[in-house]
Amino acid sequence: MSRTTVRLTMAQALVRYLCNQFTEIDGTRVPLFAGVFGIFGHGNVTCLSEALEQVQDQLPTWRGQNEQSMALAAIGFAKAKRRRQIMVAATSIGPGAANMVTAAGVAMTNRLPVLLLAGDTFANRLPDPVLQQVEHFGDPTVTVNDAFKPVVRYWDRITLPEQIISSLPQAIATMLDPADCGPAFIGLAQDTQERAFDYPEVFFEPKVWKIPRPRPDRDAVAGAAAALKGAKKPLIISGGGVRYSLAEAELADFAARRGIPVVETIAGKGALTHYHPVHAGPIGIVGSTSANALAKEADVILAIGTRLQDFTTGSWTAFAQDAKFISVNAARFDAVKHRALSVVGDAKEALADLDAALGDWAAEAGLMTRAQRLFAEWNALVDDHQRPTNAAVPSYAQVVGVLNKVAGPDDTLIAAAGGTPGEVTKGWRVKSPNTFDCEFGFSCMGYEIAAGWGCAMAQEGPGATGGTPIVMLGDGTYMMMNSDIYSAALTGHRMVVVVCDNGGYAVINRLQQFKGVPGFNNLLTDCRVQNRDAPLHVDFARHAEAMGAKARKVDSLADLEEAVKWALQNDGPTVISIVSDAHAWVPGDADWDVGVPEISTFEKVRAARKAQDAIRANQRVGV
Numbered sequence: 001m002s003r004t005t006v007r008l009t010m011a012q013a014l015v016r017y018l019c020n021q022f023t024e025i026d027g028t029r030v031p032l033f034a035g036v037f038g039i040f041g042h043g044n045v046t047c048l049s050e051a052l053e054q055v056q057d058q059l060p061t062w063r064g065q066n067e068q069s070m071a072l073a074a075i076g077f078a079k080a081k082r083r084r085q086i087m088v089a090a091t092s093i094g095p096g097a098a099n100m101v102t103a104a105g106v107a108m109t110n111r112l113p114v115l116l117l118a119g120d121t122f123a124n125r126l127p128d129p130v131l132q133q134v135e136h137f138g139d140p141t142v143t144v145n146d147a148f149k150p151v152v153r154y155w156d157r158i159t160l161p162e163q164i165i166s167s168l169p170q171a172i173a174t175m176l177d178p179a180d181c182g183p184a185f186i187g188l189a190q191d192t193q194e195r196a197f198d199y200p201e202v203f204f205e206p207k208v209w210k211i212p213r214p215r216p217d218r219d220a221v222a223g224a225a226a227a228l229k230g231a232k233k234p235l236i237i238s239g240g241g242v243r244y245s246l247a248e249a250e251l252a253d254f255a256a257r258r259g260i261p262v263v264e265t266i267a268g269k270g271a272l273t274h275y276h277p278v279h280a281g282p283i284g285i286v287g288s289t290s291a292n293a294l295a296k297e298a299d300v301i302l303a304i305g306t307r308l309q310d311f312t313t314g315s316w317t318a319f320a321q322d323a324k325f326i327s328v329n330a331a332r333f334d335a336v337k338h339r340a341l342s343v344v345g346d347a348k349e350a351l352a353d354l355d356a357a358l359g360d361w362a363a364e365a366g367l368m369t370r371a372q373r374l375f376a377e378w379n380a381l382v383d384d385h386q387r388p389t390n391a392a393v394p395s396y397a398q399v400v401g402v403l404n405k406v407a408g409p410d411d412t413l414i415a416a417a418g419g420t421p422g423e424v425t426k427g428w429r430v431k432s433p434n435t436f437d438c439e440f441g442f443s444c445m446g447y448e449i450a451a452g453w454g455c456a457m458a459q460e461g462p463g464a465t466g467g468t469p470i471v472m473l474g475d476g477t478y479m480m481m482n483s484d485i486y487s488a489a490l491t492g493h494r495m496v497v498v499v500c501d502n503g504g505y506a507v508i509n510r511l512q513q514f515k516g517v518p519g520f521n522n523l524l525t526d527c528r529v530q531n532r533d534a535p536l537h538v539d540f541a542r543h544a545e546a547m548g549a550k551a552r553k554v555d556s557l558a559d560l561e562e563a564v565k566w567a568l569q570n571d572g573p574t575v576i577s578i579v580s581d582a583h584a585w586v587p588g589d590a591d592w593d594v595g596v597p598e599i600s601t602f603e604k605v606r607a608a609r610k611a612q613d614a615i616r617a618n619q620r621v622g623v
Contacts, residue, residue: 005198010161011188013199014117015051017168018088019059022208025084025463032172032209033115034077034085035060035457037070041092042131043119047193048090062457062491065483067091069450071103073484074114076451078107079437080412080458083244084211086113086175087454093119093190094132098144102444104151107183109441110267111240111307111331113175116152116185118145123159123189130190145187153182159189161197176211178244178330178346213245214330216345216353224302224326224343225357231300231324234260234363237283237312240267241305241329245347248433251304252276254351259363260302261371263291265312266425268305270436274429280371281378284312285590286422286440289381290374292590295319304328305347308337311440315593316620323620328354338620382427385586388557395584396423399500402557403470404428406564410467412437412455416447418474419507419585420500426586435467446481448473449497452573453484456493468568469495476505478540482547488573489548496567497549498560499540499577506582515596515612516604523582544575551575591615 008016021032038061040049052061064070067089074087091097097118107114121133121143129135136142149155154174156167164186171184228234242251248271255262255278262272263283272279281288283295295301295318303325306312313319316338327340328350335342343350386401388394400423407413409431415424416439430436437455439447452471459466478499488495509522519526524535541551550570552563560578567574596612597605 004201006201006204007196007198009047009051009194009196010158010164011047011051011193013161013197014164014168015048015055015059016204017164019055020204020206021172022206023084024208024210028462029208030085030462031059032086033059034087035062036088036090037062037064037074038090039064039067039070039092039096041096041119043093043096043190044090044117044188044193045092047190048117048119048188062487065487066481067096067099068103069446069481069484071100071114071116072106072444072447072450073454073487075103075107075110075112076414076437076447076454077458078112078114079110079451080455081463082246082434083113083176083181084463086115088115088117090117091119093121094134094144098147101147101151104148104183104185106439106442106444106447108151108153110439111181112183113181114183115171115175116148116183118185118187120145120157120187120189122191124191143187145185148185151183152185153180154184156185157187157189158192161192161195165199165203172209176209178212178214178241179332213346213349214344216328216343216350220341220343221350221353221357223341224354227300227324227326227341228302228358229361231363233297233367234300234302235294235298236260236262237265237301237303237306238262238268238271239265239304239306242268242271242347243434245305247348247351248272250348250351252278254355257362258358259365259368261294261368263287263294265306266421266438266440269425269438270430270434273431273433277372278368280375282425284314284318285588285592286311286425287588287590288375288378288426289589290371290378292318293374294371298323300324300326302326302328303340304351307334309441310593314590315615317591317615317618319620321620382586386427391581393579393581394557395581396420396500397427397584397586398557399498399560399578399580400424400427400472402561403472403498403564406561406568407431407470408467408568410435410465411568412467412469414448414451414455414469414471415473416440416451416477417443417445418477418505419502419510420472420474422507422588423586424472426588432465435465445477448477449482450484452495452497453488453493456488456495471495471497473497473499474506475499475501475503475538475540479538482543485544485549485573485575486547492572494571495573496564497544497573497575498564499575500580501537501540501577502580502582503535503537504582509582510585511594514608515594516600516602516606516608518602540577541575544573549573549575551577553577555579591618593619
């Protein structure tokens with residue numbers, strides 16, 4: 001029997017294949033690939049764009065302003081969709097591709113799916129060296145696209161048109177695998193994009209992808225149950241994996257019936273609403289005193305869906321040396337960290353199996369009562385810092401308080417780098433699940449506005465809340481990447497961007513001086529500028545207006561509240577700027593291990609080194 005084929009160029013076949021991949025969200029079949037962010041250049045404009053133009057009503061292409069930011073928008077979309085749908089980011093060769101490497105690092109660190117397509121040099125090498133080609137004298141196979149290898153889960157270069165038949169399914173399977181989830185990169189040689197091939201029609205048959213839910217090993221579950229039954233002061237750490245497993249309700253029910261307090265990582269924040277009875281606050285360096293106190297006392301820690309990064313563990317000083325860890329994770333790599341009893345499997349399935357194995361066991365009643373008392377004390381402390389004062393310049397905490405007050409239950413708070421993550425992790429009170437996105441795995445400056453654009457797109461269709469992204473960032477991050485304000489203005493997607501202008505890189509200045517180094521090259525007043533007494537401040541509102549956004553500059557918290565209410569009613573992007581304090585922060589009580597010079601002429605640095613040695617002496621020994 002002869003097979004039926006269709007003759008297409010490689011680029012046309014790739015696009016047709018993407019158009020025929022589907023998934024299900026809330027029981028509704030939707031395209032797996034919701035759209036393409038694209039910037040065209042000579043490496044993809046003649047072939048890939050030709051293919052995308054023909055399907056623009058089925059697979060919409062959105063024009064980016066910067067290759068990095070459009071890929072960050074794709075990541076923000078994936079996070080808002082909880083890894084159920086994927087966006088594509090397509091670029092030309094050379095600098096366009098290299099610009100996306102940073103975004104790939106964000107997706108890789110945060111275990112988020114995005115399909116990165118970049119043009120490549122000629123497979124036949126006849127025109128070499130081509131425009132934007134980086135030549136390696138000893139290895140002609142190396143191009144700029146090799147730079148993606150350390151920051152993607154799947155990497156391939158297509159040099160023959162038939163190679164996509166095996167490559168594309170592998171890329172998708174990787175992006176949807178809870179254990180291996182992350183970005184996939186495919187380099188498209190320019191001459192291969194143009195080549196026609198007789199593709200089997202079965203390759204383009206519609207396929208509905210299901211995200212697997214691996215069940216954990218029975219013996220591992222039994223061991224975890226035994227460890228919990230022997231615990232006097234157990235604690236649950238809820239990570240991002242709980243949210244991506246859609247296991248929020250199961251976690252809340254499990255914790256309530258078993259009497260175990262739940263603390264959250266930065267990525268896990270938002271699985272529970274702020275005032276849920278089992279919620280005891282965020283843990284770690286930018287966490288709450290309540291969560292950190294419970295962590296220090298805990299004898300058994302059930303860590304669910306977290307990779308236990310240093311901001312969660314206080315650089316592994318937040319726990320008792322003899323505390324036992326049970327790590328539930330879809331990724332074996334994460335589950336076995338730090339001598340944990342590893343339970344490799346989906347969070348929702350693992351909770352169900354562990355619940356069954358525990359029988360009628362529950363923790364001592366006083367544990368939850370203590371957790372609720374500690375959390376009430378933490379909330380009172382945050383209230384004190386968010387309460388308006390007579391200070392001439394408001395603090396980040398006060399700005400967070402105003403935004404949180406005005407935000408609707410379905411609006412999503414987005415932050416990433418600088419001083420914002422600490423303030424929103426400590427002070428933002430989640431009203432509805434999955435309405436908090438703080439990218440603090442890669443802590444990528446520039447993520448915020450781009451992710452706001454992607455999140456706004458994700459608020460359309462099945463599973464969407466219809467809320468508005470509220471982006472909070474500092475002036476330093478705004479200056480680094482703001483062009484997707486223009487993107488959102490072009491496309492009409494609504495988001496609110498609040499710029500806290502504190503005169504530079506304030507939080508890193510705080511760390512610098514805390515470790516004994518005089519303020520240097522962070523705040524504008526400490527930089528090499530023409531006039532230290534009057535450094536140049538940007539008028540962010542006027543700048544945003546020039547890109548098509550509505551904008552206001554406000555001077556008080558009362559004006560901020562009115563401006564945010566106004567902004568939430570607007571179509572498209574709205575930018576609000578407010579001068580904020582560079583030195584006022586909500587306190588924290590967890591340690592952080594950073595490098596401090598062993599020798600220095602600064603007395604304060606020498607003192608900081610002694611304090612850092614004391615922190616390291618208290619670290620839990622890992623393997």
